[in-house]
Amino acid sequence: MEIMEIIMDAINYPLNHMKELGIYIGIMFVIFLILLLTIGGVAVGASFDSVATVGIVGIIGIVLVLLICLLVEGYGLDVVKLGIERSDDAPSIDIARQVINGCKYIIMSIVYLIIPIIIMAILGAINDTLGLIVGIILFIVFGLALFMGACRLAETESLGYALNVKEAINDIMSVGIVKILVILIVIFVIGAILNIITGLFSGHGTIGDILTLIIAAVVSAYMFFFRNRAIGLLYSDK
Secondary structure, eight states, X not given: OOHHHHHHHHHHTGGGOHHHHHHHHHHHHHHHHHHHHHHHHHHHHHHTTOHHHHHHHHHHHHHHHHHHHHHHHHHHHHHHHHHHTTOOOOOOOOHHHHHHHXXXXXXXXXXXXXXXHHHHHHHHHHOHHHHHHHHHXXXXXXXXXXXXXXXXXXXXXXXHHXXXXXXXXXXXXXXXXXXXXXXXXXXXHHHHHHHHHHHTTOSSHHXXXXXXXXXXXXXXXXXXXXXXXXXXXXXXXX
C-alpha cells in the first residue's frame, strides 16, 4: 500500500467502528479518572500523614490502571493483526487473552529497549561521546525494531517470534525504513495537533477540566485505533 492509502485508511478506520471507538473512549475516560482519584487520594492521605491511606489508595489505583492498560495493549495488538490481514473488521474484547498479550508486549518492549541501554552504558564507561553517539543510533534502530516486534507479536501471539531481534530488524528493511519513518512522523504530527486542540479547553474551571478529560479520552481512543491500524497496514507490505 502507498503511504497515503495507509494514512487515509487509518484515519477512517475508527470512524467506521463507532461502537468500538465509543467503548474505548469510555475505557480511556475511566483510566484518566482512576489516575486523578488516585492522585487525589494520595494527596489527602499525605496531608493527614496517613501512610496506610497513601499506600492502599496508591496500590489499588496502580493495579487497576495496570490491568486496564494491559487489556488495552492486548486489544491494540488485535487491531494491528487485522491491519496486517487488511481486514476492515474491528476486534472483539477477549479480556483474558488480551491481558496476557499485553503482558507479552511489555516484556518484549523491555527486552528491545534494555539492549541499547546496556551497550550505551558499556561504551559510555569507555568514552562518553562514543557512548552517546552509538546509544542514539541504537535507540533509533531498536525503536524501529520494536514496532516490527509488536507486529510479529500481533501476527502470531508468540513472544519468542516477537523477540527475534535480528528478524525484526530485517523486517525494517523489507517494509522500507523511509516508509516507516514517514508513517511514524505523520502519526506523531496528527497526535500532536489533536493534543494541542485538547489543551485549548483546559484551565477554564471545573466544567473546563471535565470537558478536557472527555476530549482527552476521545483523542486517546481515536489515536489508539488510528496508530495501531496504520502500523498493521504498514507491516502488511513486508
